[in-house]
Amino acid sequence: MALFNRQPIAPLEYTRKLWMRSWLGATLLFLYAPLILLMVFSFNDSKRNVVWKGFTFKYYEKAFANESLVEAMVNSLTIALLATVFSVILGALAGVMLWRFRFPMKSAVEGVMSLPIIVPEICLGVAMLIFFARMDWPTGLPWPLNLSAITIAHITFCFPFVAMVVRSRMASFNREQEEAAKDLGASEWQTFRDILLPHMRPGLIAGALLSFTLSLDDFVITFFTSGPDTITFPVKVYSMVRFSVTPEVNAASTILIILTIVLTAVALKLQGVKGIAETH
Amino acid sequence: MAGSLQDWRQHKRPFAAIVSAPIFWLVLFFLVPMGIVWLYSFGENVGPAAIEITGTLDNYKRATEWLYLSIFLKSLAVAALVTFICLIVGFPVAMAITFATEKWRPWLLLAIMLPFWTNLLIRTYALMMLMGQNGYANKGLGAMWDGASWLRTLVGLQPLEAWTPVQLLYNNFAVVLGLVYVHLPFMVLPLYSALDRLDKSLIEASLDLGAGHFRTLMKIVVPLAGSGIAAGVMITLIPALGAYLTPDLMGGTDSQMIANVIERQFKRANDWPFGAALSFLLIYAMFALVALQSLRGSRAKVGAH
Numbered sequence: 001m002a003l004f005n006r007q008p009i010a011p012l013e014y015t016r017k018l019w020m021r022s023w024l025g026a027t028l029l030f031l032y033a034p035l036i037l038l039m040v041f042s043f044n045d046s047k048r049n050v051v052w053k054g055f056t057f058k059y060y061e062k063a064f065a066n067e068s069l070v071e072a073m074v075n076s077l078t079i080a081l082l083a084t085v086f087s088v089i090l091g092a093l094a095g096v097m098l099w100r101f102r103f104p105m106k107s108a109v110e111g112v113m114s115l116p117i118i119v120p121e122i123c124l125g126v127a128m129l130i131f132f133a134r135m136d137w138p139t140g141l142p143w144p145l146n147l148s149a150i151t152i153a154h155i156t157f158c159f160p161f162v163a164m165v166v167r168s169r170m171a172s173f174n175r176e177q178e179e180a181a182k183d184l185g186a187s188e189w190q191t192f193r194d195i196l197l198p199h200m201r202p203g204l205i206a207g208a209l210l211s212f213t214l215s216l217d218d219f220v221i222t223f224f225t226s227g228p229d230t231i232t233f234p235v236k237v238y239s240m241v242r243f244s245v246t247p248e249v250n251a252a253s254t255i256l257i258i259l260t261i262v263l264t265a266v267a268l269k270l271q272g273v274k275g276i277a278e279t280h
Numbered sequence: 281m282a283g284s285l286q287d288w289r290q291h292k293r294p295f296a297a298i299v300s301a302p303i304f305w306l307v308l309f310f311l312v313p314m315g316i317v318w319l320y321s322f323g324e325n326v327g328p329a330a331i332e333i334t335g336t337l338d339n340y341k342r343a344t345e346w347l348y349l350s351i352f353l354k355s356l357a358v359a360a361l362v363t364f365i366c367l368i369v370g371f372p373v374a375m376a377i378t379f380a381t382e383k384w385r386p387w388l389l390l391a392i393m394l395p396f397w398t399n400l401l402i403r404t405y406a407l408m409m410l411m412g413q414n415g416y417a418n419k420g421l422g423a424m425w426d427g428a429s430w431l432r433t434l435v436g437l438q439p440l441e442a443w444t445p446v447q448l449l450y451n452n453f454a455v456v457l458g459l460v461y462v463h464l465p466f467m468v469l470p471l472y473s474a475l476d477r478l479d480k481s482l483i484e485a486s487l488d489l490g491a492g493h494f495r496t497l498m499k500i501v502v503p504l505a506g507s508g509i510a511a512g513v514m515i516t517l518i519p520a521l522g523a524y525l526t527p528d529l530m531g532g533t534d535s536q537m538i539a540n541v542i543e544r545q546f547k548r549a550n551d552w553p554f555g556a557a558l559s560f561l562l563i564y565a566m567f568a569l570v571a572l573q574s575l576r577g578s579r580a581k582v583g584a585h
Contacts, residue, residue, distance in 0.1 A: 023372045023376065024373055027370075027464070028391055030461070031464065034407045035395065035398065035406050037406065037410060038406040089301075090301055091302075093298050093299075094302035096298055097302065100298075101285065101286050101287070101288045101299075102285040102286065113302075115310065115314075119314075120539065120563070120566060121522060122524050123542075123563055126317060126546060127310075127313035127314050127316070127559075129546060130313065130316050130317055130320060130552065131309075159302070188293075188294050213397050219401050234400075237402070238401060238525075238529075241401075241408070249405065256399055257399075260397050264390070264397065
């Protein structure tokens with residue numbers, strides 16, 4: 001409708017200019033068209049993916065009947081859940097540490113803390129591979145202990161993100177609240193639980209969602225830390241794409257995309273559109 | 281805020297309680313593994329599964345041979361090209377989001393962020409499906425070809441030969457396109473946060489005083505958003521330089537990047553010390569880029585990424 005708006009375009013209303021809109025539209029098309037096509041063709045009743053032959057749930061049934069695919073999905077979700085819990089705890093502590101205290105070599109600690117974020121994934125993956133090989137990390141443990149190496153690697157690259165989010169959230173905390181609580185007789189722990197923690201909560205939620213998606217998304221680092229009996233969903237999809245492209249991959253991918261959308265919707269519900277935009 | 285920081289000596293117990301766990305984790309599961317890689321890069325294979333750290337520099341010497349150096353330089357060139365394309369595509373997008381109405385802005389931002397949250401492997405696979413021999417990209421090109429052929433017959437020329445599907449995948453073009461597809465949101469978000477902070481009245485003043493839109497863009501917007509642009513460039517360049525998945529799945533035999541060479545040392549060639557040396561060269565290259573960025577004096581604080 002706005003295209004036919006009679007009001008003249010003000011100088012700063014760049015978004016109302018036609019070429020700007022087309023550019024934005026084309027970019028969004030570029031970003032979304034492949035994903036939408038992938039989802040549409042997961043319902044296509046044809047092995048050869050590209051011509052529409054009719055609607056079917058066949059490949060979803062096949063994906064769910066594929067035991068190793070389901071197992072990989074369960075592994076991925078378990079790892080993501082565990083990594084999120086640990087990352088939120090460690091990240092919250094690290095965020096409070098950087099926000100609250102002055103201590104020797106603080107800038108060095110800050111620098112090292114941001115390294116897992118900027119070191120290329122492949123290097124971190126290699127480091128984890130060598131580390132666990134060198135430590136003779138036990139393999140063949142019963143589920144879910146066999147996922148420990150992957151989970152540890154995921155926590156290492158997730159918790160610095162949580163620390164950053166929590167720290168920037170704490171910057172808006174009013175110190176006087178904490179002092180008031182202590183004046184009124186609260187202990188260190190009570191102050192933390194009743195004053196600091198509630199203020200931190202939006203940061204913790206944002207950090208948790210970030211950790212969960214990062215963990216679920218990771219391929220490279222997991223590829224180096226996973227063994228033959230600890231396959232995660234991205235590693236499984238990788239081998240399926242590599243060796244045989246089947247519509248099952250489309251179905252499984254669609255499930256994961258929907259999971260991402262659901263998570264985003266949860267975040268929206270909890271924080272509102274603006275809140276999400278601000279945490280990035 | 282600096283004044284309100286507590287000195288750790290006055291609060292030893294809470295400090296110890298808060299600090300120990302994250303520091304312990306960081307040292308044991310990050311610094312120690314990285315340290316072992318660093319030591320391995322000075323090691324030699326002495327048996328099928330035994331590596332001895334002998335302090336040799338042979339791994340680094342081998343890494344600077346032209347074969348590996350050229351792959352390094354090529355990775356850098358590909359990453360730079362990808363970053364440049366992302367900047368050209370992303371800047372107008374960030375502008376459009378910045379100047380969108382209050383109601384639309386968060387939703388547009390969300391639209392940029394959603395693909396960024398979607399699994400990288402799935403996004404790569406989706407793009408591969410589209411670009412395959414029988415994919416829609418080829419069909420679209422075919423339709424355009426037929427259209428051009430038909431136009432030629434209109435003006436009395438010979439029609440073109442029938443369309444043969446082109447190989448869009450498994451070459452350098454596919455790698456660049458794939459990396460742009462994956463990294464575009466990385467560029468748009470910091471650009472947006474820089475443009476959002478810009479004082480809009482300066483743009484208005486420039487336009488009022490008779491400068492055109494393009495001149496205003498080059499003389500006002502770009503210099504003021506400089507730090508955000510630099511941050512966006514870094515955030516795109518660093519992961520693109522270390523990209524593994526996209527060149528592996530979408531590239532051909534001649535489009536491998538440095539990460540693929542590193543992977544091969546660990547999975548197939550089984551030359552861990554050499555792989556460790558290559559890894560550290562990549563990390564040093566990345567440090568150099570970060571140092572270059574802070575030399576520019578622009579310590580942009582851009583969100584969580």
